[in-house]
Amino acid sequence: PGNGGFKIIGGHTDSPNLKVKPRSKRGVNSGCTQLAVECYGGGLWHTWFDRDLGVSGRVLVRNSSGGIYQKLVKIDRAVLRVPNLAIHLQTASEREAFKINKEDHLSPILATEAAKVLTGETENTDTKEKKSEKDGWTEHQEPLLLQVIASELGIDVEDIADFELNLFDTQKAALGGVYSEFVHSARLDNLASCFLAVKGLVEYATEEGLSEDEDISLIAMFDHEEVGSSSATGAGSPIMGDAVKAISAALNSGESNPDLYGATIRRSFVLSVDQAHAIHPNYSGKHEKGHAPKINDGMVIKRNQNQRYATNAITGFLVREIARKSGLPPIQEFVVRNDCGCGSTIGPIISSNTGIRAIDMGCPQLSMHSIRETMGVCDLGNGLALFKSFFKYFREVDESLEQ
Numbered sequence: 529p530g531n532g533g534f535k536i537i538g539g540h541t542d543s544p545n546l547k548v549k550p551r552s553k554r555g556v557n558s559g560c561t562q563l564a565v566e567c568y569g570g571g572l573w574h575t576w577f578d579r580d581l582g583v584s585g586r587v588l589v590r591n592s593s594g595g596i597y598q599k600l601v602k603i604d605r606a607v608l609r610v611p612n613l614a615i616h617l618q619t620a621s622e623r624e625a626f627k628i629n630k631e632d633h634l635s636p637i638l639a640t641e642a643a644k645v646l647t648g649e650t651e652n653t654d655t656k657e658k659k660s661e662k663d664g665w666t667e668h669q670e671p672l673l674l675q676v677i678a679s680e681l682g683i684d685v686e687d688i689a690d691f692e693l694n695l696f697d698t699q700k701a702a703l704g705g706v707y708s709e710f711v712h713s714a715r716l717d718n719l720a721s722c723f724l725a726v727k728g729l730v731e732y733a734t735e736e737g738l739s740e741d742e743d744i745s746l747i748a749m750f751d752h753e754e755v756g757s758s759s760a761t762g763a764g765s766p767i768m769g770d771a772v773k774a775i776s777a778a779l780n781s782g783e784s785n786p787d788l789y790g791a792t793i794r795r796s797f798v799l800s801v802d803q804a805h806a807i808h809p810n811y812s813g814k815h816e817k818g819h820a821p822k823i824n825d826g827m828v829i830k831r832n833q834n835q836r837y838a839t840n841a842i843t844g845f846l847v848r849e850i851a852r853k854s855g856l857p858p859i860q861e862f863v864v865r866n867d868c869g870c871g872s873t874i875g876p877i878i879s880s881n882t883g884i885r886a887i888d889m890g891c892p893q894l895s896m897h898s899i900r901e902t903m904g905v906c907d908l909g910n911g912l913a914l915f916k917s918f919f920k921y922f923r924e925v926d927e928s929l930e931q
């Protein structure tokens with residue numbers, strides 16, 4: 529765009545979870561058929577115990593002509609469970625330590641041998657690969673898992689060529705608190721931000737005068753933030769810079785122009801949105817008093833002088849000004865305590881890859897990386913309003929800054 533830039537809201541879609549290992553078969557142990565799983569990201573793994581777990585992801589399926597296609601699958605019932613050890617079987621020091629071994633203690637149970645006998649499925653359930661397509665993959669997979677997937681997808685077990693599967697809590701999201709002021713749900717970090725970004729863009733595009741907007745309004749959702757963002761689908765990939773280049777060139781009669789690209793980058797901005805840590809009433813000492821965001825009390829700007837977050841005085845002020853112009857509650861500020869490590873986000877990664885200015889912000893929440901997290905209902909409304917206002921007022925506020 530000649531006089532415009534890119535107004536970008538970026539976030540991550542992934543969250544810590546148990547993923548099925550490449551060789552899913554863990555065999556029968558103590559009468560239980562178990563599944564081999566791998567920890568993805570920094571989960572609060574003790575929260576995965578005693579939950580009704582389903583499994584979902586993508587499956588590579590062979591078609592009749594020998595080709596491969598992808599199918600999404602979601603087994604939305606409690607086919608898996610990681611049981612706690614009874615307190616009576618723990619020593620006093622084990623109880624106190626509350627510690628688990630991630631390899632030994634997180635293997636979920638898929639079925640019991642006893643039930644297999646009761647249902648008459650006593651024959652060898654090992655699945656056979658089609659001889660012509662044998663590559664040794666199937667023999668390492670748990671047959672019961674393949675059967676469940678095949679029946680869900682309405683395909684034959686031997687047509688499953690590979691998969692990428694995640695475990696999840698089948699309990700649905702719920703409102704909580706006396707005033708229904710909380711949302712309890714899995715993956716609020718960071719699907720709450722992604723939901724608000726999508727809704728914000730759609731509402732801005734349908735309600736506002738897009739035809740007079742010289743800027744590009746864009747949202748970008750990345751995978752692999754929980755493990756550092758270095759992947760083809762992560763924020764560390766070249767896709768953000770490539771997209772800005774390609775879209776600018778397309779709007780400039782198909783020609784790329786380094787001067788135009790540089791000017792576009794300078795006029796662009798990334799709102800890096802990720803959930804923030806609200807102060808916890810039982811652990812209030814974990815926050816620094818002056819920077820302790822509260823649930824349902826406004827959006828949170830995150831800052832870190834060591835550049836774990838991308839916010840600086842200009843980008844922070846800009847967003848505060850947009851919030852003020854839109855009549856939103858005052859923005860809250862978060863800085864981690866000096867004696868505590870700091871998380872990071874995609875903000876500094878995109879900013880350092882592309883040179884685009886950025887801010888890190890998000891809605892406050894509790895229990896980050898638990899299997900079931902908590903945030904405030906009002907913060908969802910505040911987030912949506914702010915994201916829409918960002919698309920609406922960014923250029924005006926940015927230009928007022930330059931004068």
Ligand SMILES: [Zn+2]
Nearest residue numbers: 717718802803
């Ligand atoms: Zn996050």
